[in-house]
Amino acid sequence: MDVLRNNNWLLTVGTFLPVLGVIVMVFIPKGKELLIKQVALLTATATLVIGAVTLALFKYGSAGKLQFVVDTSWIPVIHSNYTIGLDGVSLPLYILSMVVTVLVMIYSWDHIPAPGNPKAFLSLMLILQVGMAGTFIAQDLILFFVFFELVLLPMYFMIGVWGGEQRQYASLKFFLYTMFGSALMLVAFLALFWQVQKTNPDASFSIPYLIDHAGDLSRSTQIWIFAGMFIGFAVKVPMFPFHTWLPDAHTQAPTQGSVILAAILLKLGTYGFIRIAIPILPKAAVAWAPYIGALAVIGIIYGALGCLAQTDMKRLIAFSSVAHMGFVMLGIATLTPLGVNAAVFGMVAHGLITGMLFFVAGSVKDRYHTLEIKRLGGMLKQMPKLGWILGFCAMASLGLPGLAGFWGEFPAIVSAYSPFGGNSGLPGVSKEVFRVFMVIAAVGTVLAAGYLLWLFQRVAFGEPKDEFADHASDGHGAVHAVGAAVNETEIHGAGHGxxxxxxxxxxxxxxxxxxxxxxxGVYPNLLFKVIDPASQTILKAFGKG
Amino acid sequence: MLSTVLHFSGLAATGDFVRPRIDYHAMAPEMILAAGICVVLLVDLFVEESKRWLTATIAGLFLIGSLIPIVTLALIGDDTRSMFDGRYVVDQFSLIMKAMFLIIGYVVVLLSTNEIEEGGYHQGEYYVLLLASVLGMVMMTSSRDLVSVFVAFEFLSIPTYMLAAWRKRDSKSNEAGVKYFLLGVFASAIMLYGMSLLYGVSQSTKLTDISAYLSAHSTTGVVALSIVFIVVGFAFKVSAVPFHSWAPDTYQGAPTPVTAFLSVASKAGGFVALVSMVYLTFPSAKDVWQPFIFVLAALTMTIGNVLALKQTNIVRMLAYSSISQGGFILMPFVVAGTKAAETSLKTIVVYLLVYASTNLGVFAVVIAVARRTRSGEISSYGGMLTWAPGLTALMTFFLASLAGIPPFGGWFAKLNAFRAVLEAGTGFGYAIAIIGAVNTVVAFGYYGNLMREMWMKPSVDGDNSPVRTPPSLLAALGITGIATLVLGILPQLVLRFGDLNDLVHTGALGK
Incomplete structure (x- = not known):
C-alpha cells in the first residue's frame, strides 16, 4: 500500500501532547484550581491547533491513502510496530475527538461536577483524549489495542467518581463489558496474526500488511476470527444484545463524560469495524453482513421503543444512541462505499448531535436538579434559548433534512437497497434480506421522530411545573450567586439554585x-468528499467502486 | 548429598585435583555482596545506636555496587563465562536475573529504612540477612549443579525465615516466621530427596549431565518421582496451589517490607530455580512435569484469584494476588518442552521483571498508606483520592499493571505469556490459555475493588489530612513507577537485555 510520509511528526505530537499537560498538572498544587483549568484548556487547545495544522496539510486529493505515516520499530519481539497514519475515514473522527475535548474543557470551566477535584477530572480527560486520538491513528493491531484500552480506566473513574447516584454500579458494568469485549478482540488479533504467519514468516500486526495478506485465509477461519473482533467492537458500539451497559453508563456519567462517551467513545467500535474487521477479513465480512444488519435494525427498533418507555431525559438520549448506532452499523453491513460513507458521516453527526443533547441534558440537570421528564415542562417559557437549542438538537437527531443527522441516516437506508454495490456475485447473501432491513430502518426513523418530538413537547412546551415556576431568575443568562440557597443536593453546577x-x-x-x-447538514459534501476515497480503498477487496 | 561431598573429596585425595580457574570478573557481584555482609555486620558492631541507620545506607550502596560488574559484564559481550566445570555459569539469563535481584534488594532496602528504624528493630542484623538472601538469589541464577542449586536455595531461604519473624513481640509475626520455616524446610527435604534420587540415577550432579542422561534413557518410575519431588519443593517456594497455605499468614504477619521481599524476590528465586530444572535438567522428561505443572498453574491462578476476591485485608489480598500472578508465571512452563520453549523462557523473564517492579510498587504504596492509617483493611483506603492523590494515581498504575491493562507493564507480560502458550499449539497450551484468559477478567474483581475504594468511596472517618511519605519511600515509588510504565510503553528497551541466546543455544534447549 502506497502511503504519504511527509510531515509525519504531526500525528505523534497531536496524540501525545495532552500527556505533557498532564505532567505539568501533576506539579500544580490541588488548590490552584484556576491554574489547573488554564493549563488543561491550554493543552487541549494546543492539541486542537496541531489538529488544525493536520487538517490544513492533509492532501485531500489522496484522501484514500494513509498520510503522515510513521512506521518505526516498537516491539520487534512480537512483530508489532509503531505504525500510525491518517486517511479520509479517520481524519474526521480524529479531529472531532480534539474538538470535543476542547469544548468539554470549556464547559468544565464552571461545571466541575461533585465532588470537585478539577485536577484529577481534567487530567483524566486529557488522558482520555490520548486514547481516543491514538485509536484513530493506529495502523497496528497491538498499538490499536493499547489505545483502545487506554480510554477504559479514565472513563471508569470519570463515571465512578463524578457520576450520579448509581455511579459505582454503572462504572463497573461499563468496565467489565468493555474489558470482556476487548479480551476477545485481542485473542482474535493474535489468532489472525498466527494464521497469517503460517504462510508469511515475516508477518506483522500492521493493518495495511494484514489487509494485503489476510484475505487469503479460508472462509471459516476468517469467520471465527471475525467473531472475536465482532464482540470486541460490538460491545463498544454498542450493538443490540451488548448494549445494556450504555444506558447505565450514560445516565450515571457526569455531563462531560456522557458527551465524550457519545461523541467519541462509541465510535471506537464502529471505526474498528471499518478500519480492521471488514478490510482485513472480507470473506467473513460478507458472511457476517446479514447478521450485523439484522442486529443493527433490531437495535434501531429496540432503541426507539426503549426511548418511548423512558421517564428520564438522559436515559432517553442514551437509548437514542443505540438506535442511531444501529443506522451506522446498517450502513457498514451493506459493505458499499455509500453505506460506509453514510456510517462515517453518521458517526460524526451522531457525535455532534447526541453530544449536544447530553450537554443540554446536563444543563437542565444543573438548573432543575432532576431529569425526570414528567417533572419538567415549559422550558420555552422559562429558558427560551435552552429550550430552542433542545428543539434544534431533537430535530437534528431525528434526521431532519438540512441538518447533519439526515446525511447519516438517509444514505444508510438507501445503501441497504442494493448491498454489496448491487453486485449479486457475492455469495451467501440475498439482497431481499437487506431490503427488509431497509424498510424496518425506515420505520425506525418515524419512531425516532416520535420519541424526540414527544420528549421536546413534554419538556419544552406548556407551562413550567409548579415546583419550579417561581425559581426563574429575573434576567436571561444572568448569574446570581445565592449562596445560602445551596444545599447538599444542589452542589452540582456553579452553586446557584x-x-x-x-x-x-x-x-x-x-x-x-x-x-x-x-x-x-447544508453542505454534506464537505465531509463526504474526504470520506469517500478512503471508503473506496477500504472496500477494494469487494471488487468495485 | 553426602555422597556428592565424598565424590569431590575423593577427587582431591587422588591428587589429580587442579585448582579451578576462577573468573573474578564474573564472580565480582557475589564477592561484593559477601563483602557487604561483612561490612554491615562490622559497622553494626562498632556504631552507636543512634547511627545505626548507616547500615541501611551501606547495604544499599553494596547492592548498587554489585550492579557495576554486572553492567560491565553485559557491556563486554555475549560470551558465556563458565566456571567450575560448567557448574557455575554467568550468561545473559543469569546477568539479567542478577540485576533484577539486586535492584529488588535495593528497593526493599528503601522500603525498609523507615519501617525498621522507627520500629526499633535490630537494624544491622536485618540488613545482613537481607543481603545474605539476595546473595543466595544471585548465586541461584548461575547455579548449574544440583549442589549449588540447593545451597543457593537454602541461602536465599533461611534468612527470610528469620526476617518473617522480625517483629519479635508480635505473635502474628512469630507465627509467620514459624509457619514459613516449618513448611520451608519440609519442602527443602522433599526437594533434596528428589535431587538425591536424580543423582543416584544419573551419577552426576551437573545439570547438563543429568539432562544428557535423561534424554538418552527412557523415563523410569524413580526419575518421575524425583522430578515430581523437585517440582514440589520449588512449588512451595513460589507458593503454587496446593502448596501455598503458608503464604497468606506469613505475608500478613511479617513486616510489610519483608512481605514485599518475599512476594517478589523470594518467589522469583524459586522461579529461577525452576527454570534451571525444567529447561536445563529434565526438559526431555516432559511427560512427567508438563501435566504436573499444567495442573499447578491452573490451580494456582484460579484458586489464588477466587480467594483474593473475598479478602478484606490488603496484605492478604495481595498475598492471594501474588499467588495468582505466580500461576501466570507458571503458565509458560507448561509449554517449555515444545517448539515454543525459547519464547516461553523469554516470557518468564519478562513476566518476572514486570511482576517485580509492579508488586514492589504496590507494597511501597501499602507501606506509605499504612504510615498514615495504621490499618491493613482495604476499607481504610477510602477517599484516598482526596488525601493522597499522588499515591492513588501510582497505586492505580500498579493495580492496572497487575490486572493487565495497557499501557502499564502487566499487559505486555500477560500478552507475551499468552503468545508463548498459544504458539506451542499443544492441547495443554490452549487449555492453559483459556484458563488464564478467564482469570485475567476475574482478577479485575479485586484489583478494581481496591481502585473503587481509593477513588469512589469516602474516607473512613472523614479525616482528609494528607499523608506524608518519607524520601526513601518516594525513591522506591519512583523507581517502581517508572519501571512499570516504561516496561509497558517501551517493552523493547528491556527485552533487548533478555535475548537469552546463551541459555537457549548452549543449554539443553539448543539440542
Missing part, C-alpha cells in the same frame, strides 16, 4: 457544535 438561560461558557462550548450541525 436559580433557573437561568444559557450561560457564556455554555454558549462558547456549544456554538461550534450547533454551527457544525448546520454546516454539515
Amino acid at each position: 436559580d433557573i437561568h438561560d444559557v450561560k457564556l461558557t455554555e454558549w462558547i462550548a456549544w456554538s461550534p457544535f450547533l454551527i457544525a450541525i448546520v454546516v454539515l
